[in-house]
Amino acid sequence: MSIEKGYIQVYTGNGKGKTTAALGVTLRCLCAGNRVFFGQFMKGQFYSELRAAEYFPGLIMEQYGNACFVGKDPAPEDFEGARRGLERVKEALTGGEYDMVVFDEINTALFFHLLEVEDVLAVLDQKPEKTEVILTGRYAPQEILDRADLVTEMKEIKHYYTKGVEARTGIEN
Numbered sequence: 124m125s126i127e128k129g130y131i132q133v134y135t136g137n138g139k140g141k142t143t144a145a146l147g148v149t150l151r152c153l154c155a156g157n158r159v160f161f162g163q164f165m166k167g168q169f170y171s172e173l174r175a176a177e178y179f180p181g182l183i184m185e186q187y188g189n190a191c192f193v194g195k196d197p198a199p200e201d202f203e204g205a206r207r208g209l210e211r212v213k214e215a216l217t218g219g220e221y222d223m224v225v226f227d228e229i230n231t232a233l234f235f236h237l238l239e240v241e242d243v244l245a246v247l248d249q250k251p252e253k254t255e256v257i258l259t260g261r262y263a264p265q266e267i268l269d270r271a272d273l274v275t276e277m278k279e280i281k282h283y284y285t286k287g288v289e290a291r292t293g294i295e296n
Contacts, residue, residue, distance in 0.1 A: 126157065126222050129255040130272035131247065135230055135263035138277030145225050145257045146172055152255065153179045157222035160215035164188060164208050164232040164260070165201070171293050183221075185211060188228075197235055205237035213246045216254060223255040230260030230267060240266050 132148070134141040142163075149159050158181040163170075167188040176182045187208025189200055216224045232238050243258075247270055250256055258267060268274050290296040 126152075126253050126255055129223075129250065129253050131250070131270060132255070132257045132273040132275075133230070133263050133267060133271040134257065134259045134275050134277065135261060135268075136276035136278055137261055138279040139282060140277045141259040141261070142172075142227055144275065144277075145227060145259050146175075148255075148257060149175075149182065149223065149225060152223045153181050157181065158220060159183070159223045159225065160212065160221040161185075161225040161227060162187060162208055162212040162215070163227040164205055165228045165235075165237070167204070170296055183215070187211070197237060201235075202237050205232045208232075209238055209242060209246060213249065216246065216256070217249050217251070219251070221254065223257070226256070226258045228260040229258050230263040232260065233264055233267070234260070234262035240264050243267065244270060 134144045145161070149161060152159050161182065161184045163184070163186045165188040166186045173184055176184050187204040189198070189204060212224055212226055215221050229238075229243060233240055233243065244266060247256065258271070263274075
């Protein structure tokens with residue numbers, strides 16, 4: 124089932140669930156017989172969702188990050204990973220092989236100036252009519268929000284992290 128008209132979705136905000144929402148739409152897209160490219164910016168560690176490609180042959184998942192640097196200055200390899208990732212999602216977006224392309228944590232990469240907003244917008248300018256695009260991550264810049272067709276802000280009301288609960292395999296990781 125090909126997508127008739129693709130839109131640009133953004134999931135942002137300080138609440139939990141941005142990547143999870145993108146994964147939910149990914150599941151729907153795959154189960155409808157479509158192909159999805161899921162590129163994760165700023166992520167280099169293992170997350171359980173990386174196993175999804177074992178179950179869904181129409182899914183490609185790639186990571187473009189190193190160990191988490193949040194709270195310190197990005198290293199040169201963080202910039203290189205982000206640039207490499209943007210080039211890969213551009214190839215996936217323009218290559219005609221995928222019905223949906225996810226730029227996971229791209230907004231956070233923009234916040235840390237690993238990429239320039241203009242460069243991401245230039246990639247979005249090349250989006251084929253029938254390709255759905257999802258951009259996730261906190262701190263989505265206004266230019267990205269303006270370009271999007273759908274914007275959802277996740278707002279944290281309460282989170283068990285504040286009680287010391289670590290990321291749990293299969294739930295947050």
